[in-house]
Amino acid sequence: MKVISTNVARPKSFLWNGETHTTGIYKTPVNKPIKLEKESVVDDVIADRKVHGGIFKACYLFSADHYPYWKKKYPNLDWDWGMFGENLTVKGLNESELRIGNIYRLGTALVQITQPREPCYKLGVKFGTQEILRQFIEHGHPGTYVRILEVGEVSVGDTLELVEESSTSLTTKGFYELLFARKKDPKLLQLAIENEALPVGKRERLKKFA
Numbered sequence: 001m002k003v004i005s006t007n008v009a010r011p012k013s014f015l016w017n018g019e020t021h022t023t024g025i026y027k028t029p030v031n032k033p034i035k036l037e038k039e040s041v042v043d044d045v046i047a048d049r050k051v052h053g054g055i056f057k058a059c060y061l062f063s064a065d066h067y068p069y070w071k072k073k074y075p076n077l078d079w080d081w082g083m084f085g086e087n088l089t090v091k092g093l094n095e096s097e098l099r100i101g102n103i104y105r106l107g108t109a110l111v112q113i114t115q116p117r118e119p120c121y122k123l124g125v126k127f128g129t130q131e132i133l134r135q136f137i138e139h140g141h142p143g144t145y146v147r148i149l150e151v152g153e154v155s156v157g158d159t160l161e162l163v164e165e166s167s168t169s170l171t172t173k174g175f176y177e178l179l180f181a182r183k184k185d186p187k188l189l190q191l192a193i194e195n196e197a198l199p200v201g202k203r204e205r206l207k208k209f210a
Helices: 064-073 121-127 131-139 172-180 186-193 200-209
Strands: 002-009 012-016 019-023 027-029 034-036 059-063 088-091 103-106 109-116 144-150 152-154 160-164
Touching: 002 034, 012 121, 019 121, 059 064, 064 088, 064 131, 109 152, 109 172, 121 131, 172 186, 186 200
Parallel strands: 059 088
Antiparallel strands: 002 027, 002 088, 012 019, 034 152, 059 144, 103 109, 103 160, 109 144
């Protein structure tokens, strides 16, 4: 897995249901390393810290491998890396193989895989249709947030080097599908509830399905 773009955002305002909202989803590539701190990326905009940023969502990674699929689906958009609001565009990132809890050396930072990105209306605003939310869920490749175990910098060309593999078999893709499944797989539920790489609140909410 190799970083091919580092991306940050400036605040952007838009109207939604008659009210002005602000978002940091409009990220664009920067020609310099980005610094990963415990709860955010330096110089990146987080408009709503209730749902973005924080220990379990400090930095967002999305796979470059899925860009062709989305470009074909939305050919009239102005495409560049960072289109999905990711801080790091990564070639070779595969959610089917990425275990929640895996620890990687990434540049000079040490990161842990936490949770997949769950799309919200702001992605729909950026793509010009709220239909993208359903499509994003069905496509099943949401990218992943990471926790920053050691603060550090990441540059284009850096790779994710596995330091410690999670003891659980729960993958990012498996957990993502579990979140949106009407009928929850009991084995996956238990793996998620017991996984300390996931935020406590999310694990607690899943217990009602167990």
